[in-house]
Amino acid sequence: MSGLGTALNTALQALQANQIGLTVVSNNIANVNTPGYTRQRVLMQESPGVGDTIRVGTGVQVVGTEAIRDQIIERRLWSETSAKSGSDMTQQSLSDIEGLFNEAGNTGLLPRISDFYNSFQKLSTNPTSPEMRQQVVTSALSLTQYINTRANDLRDMKTATDLAIQHDVSKANVLIQQIADISQHIHEVEITTPASDLRDQRTLLIKQLSEIMSVRELDSNGTYQLTTGNNRPLVVAGAAVPLEIGTTPGGLTTVLSDTTDITSEISGGTLAARVAFRDSSIPQYQQQLDQMAYDLANQVNLVHAASYDPDGNTGVNVFTPIAAIAGAALNLQLNAAIAADPRKVAASNQVSGAGNEAAIALGNLVNAPNPPRGTVIEQYRALVFQIGSETASAQLESSQHAAMLTQLENLRSSISGVSINEETTAIIQFQRAFQASARVVSVVDELLQTTLAMLGAS
Amino acid sequence: MRIADDSGYRNLLLDIQRIAERMQTAQNQISSGKKLTRPSDDPSAAADVVNVDSVRANSAQYLDNAATAESRLQIADSALDGVQLVTDRIRTLALMAQNGTSTPSLSVEEISGLRDQLLSYANTVFEGQYMFAGSNTDSAAYDKASNGAITYSGNSDVVKLQVGKASTLQSQIPGDQVFSGSVDIFQTITDLVTAMSSGSTSAIQTQVTKLEQFSQTVSSSRTKLGGLLNGATAAQNELRQADLTLVAHLSQLQDADLAQALSEFTQSQNALQAATAVGARVSTLSILDYLK
Helix, strand or coil, X not given: CCXXXXXXXXXHXXXXXXXXXXXXXXXXXXXXXXXXXXXXXXXXXXXCCECCCCCECCCEEEXXXXXXXXXXXXXXXXXXXXXXXXXXXXHHHHHHHHHHCCCCCCCCHHHHHHHHHHHHHHHHHCCCCHHHHHHHHHHHHHHHHHHHHHHHHHHHHHHHHHHHHHHHHHHHHHHHHHXXXXXXXXXXXXXXXXXXXXXXXXXXXXXXXXXXXXXXXEEECCEEEEEECCCCEEEECCEECCCEEEECCCCCEEEEECCEECHHHCXXXXXXXXXXXXXHHHHHHHHHHHHHHHHHHHHHHXXXXXXXXCCCCECCCXXXXXXXXXXXXXXXXXXXXXXXXXXXXXXXXXXXXXXXXXXXXXXXXXXXXXXXXXXHXXXXXXXXXXXXXXXXXXXXXXXXXXXXXXXXXHHHHHHHCCCHHHHHHHHHHHHHHHHHHHHHHHHHHHHHHHHHHHHHHC | CXXXXXXXXXXXXXXXXXXXXXXXXXXXXXXXXXXXXXXXXXXXXXXXXXXXXHHHHHHHHHHHXXXXXXXXXXXXXXXXXXXXXXXXXXXXXXXXXXXXXXXXXXXXXXXXXXXXXXXXXHCCEECCEECCCCCCCCCCCEEECCCCCEEECCCCCCCEEXXXXXXXXXXXXXXXXXXXXXXXXXHHHHHHHHXXXXXXXXXXXXXXXXXXXXXXXXXHHHHHHHHHHHHXXXXXXXXXXXXXXXXXXXXXXXXXXXXXXXXXXXXXXXXXHHHHHHHHHHHHCCHHHHCC
């Protein structure tokens, strides 16, 4: 039969267990605002009973703590994080291009194109006027410079994006190393006890890595692996497999895993968004701008070279002939001969150099059909529409992902997040249990004293 | 569903951000008066704006051209008005000489002065250009040689200006259609002076007939100018009218609807107030308030 000593011991265990319970609650409350924190709960178990005929329990034991975590939701959070940060990046990048072709203030490319063609119409009203000729040269120069600047801006964006890809890879490598270190640590600690805090940290690090690229985790039977979305290793058995940086023959950055070029297979996150921006969005707008510059220069040159200046000279180009469409916007240049001598601007279609028909024809090129691409203005209109709608849909996508991410984070919170109300209730629970156990101690104490008094009296 | 403390704040933040975004958009529209500030605000409207702006820029140039044509045609018309007066006076002098009611030497002197006056009409310059020289506008239409002979040094080109996407308007009449057309007025005057000096009435009559023919030419040229002037005015009216329509279209494409923007602003302001009020409650509703 168990004695008072057993009761005292049981009470002591209860005091300790509930104290641990309070500590866990306290830790939960302390971390209510800690990002990535997973709430924990204390695991209690009754101590084995003793006694031959009357078996009585011997109290409570704390066997450990448990983190309330749903790994599936964590993984969905990572992939949504990748999607959101990728769409944010795409939206920002497209907005940059959009700014280049914003005609809202009537200060963009369009007025320069109009001025250029109109300068020929002005010239037609007074073909021999030096002022009108100078105006043609000035507006042509302003047009070429503007197109050159825009082409330069696009090229600079490409360079900057390429550099940002390198930065993303270095940032990813730092995270991969940290994840590898922490995984090794977890492996060592979890031989004895679960390492909830370390797992929280790793989850948070993977979330950060997910902002750069989407990753997959494999965690079973003590083997831990982190790979890219396409199964290229990043962390294997506690060791980091950093990504490498390579260069294409064209001087662009590539991402290598081991020695394999995985640039195009990276999915999600800022890295994939940047690669897509560099390799698809920018080239596409460059191509459109090039095509415009190419068509504009060729159309004008064709008519102009067949016309005559007041001195009867013919065969002169307005723009330096452009050999290839690629790079046309960068290479668009006013013919130096015309820039130096506006008298070389041809306004006549007669050998005598009299008349204004050529000037009118050049001015009318603004409306000249140019199948299948359309006039320069129509091409520009298409470009503005495209960048506008691409940016708008990127904005929409980004806000959709923001909402989805919030929803998932709420879902995670509903499982792993700390609720003050819940914790406060737990405090009361443990407090009352502690108080009751203390009461048991004091009662046993009284009983012992009574017993001792009985001994002393005899 | 179990609700953790951070969910409430996270939702609140997302909602407030969204409302603030809407408020910002409405505020921008109100302060700038534009609903289209970037192509992504409304891609198809932005594309249409490119089109309309381009058409307006071209039309503005056509309008300038039509106005230029109008001024030139007016200048030509008033020159021909002068030519007609001078021709009438020469004809009067010729008839007087034919009837023997004038002193031939005085008349001859006056006629050669009038001939120079005609020459200066024929060499009318407007904005640095000779109006009756065809397209050869930078040199005099008629040159007077040292022997007094006057010859046309312009060409027969009819100068036109673009006044619409597909329409041109003649802005000048070449001199060889007026002064040295079917009748060369300068030669006629020279011949008249010779006839008057000789006193041959029949020779004078020949030149008088030519003068009358010339008057006809001038008169029909002026009729033509009148028609062209009407064309220039009509083209300008048309372009102005079209521009009004375009401006209205442009405003539709890019100007903010102030009433709508204001109501959107008020709406989002109310929503924001409600959201923040609820947000303040989120943190006050706690079991802690009921424990002592």
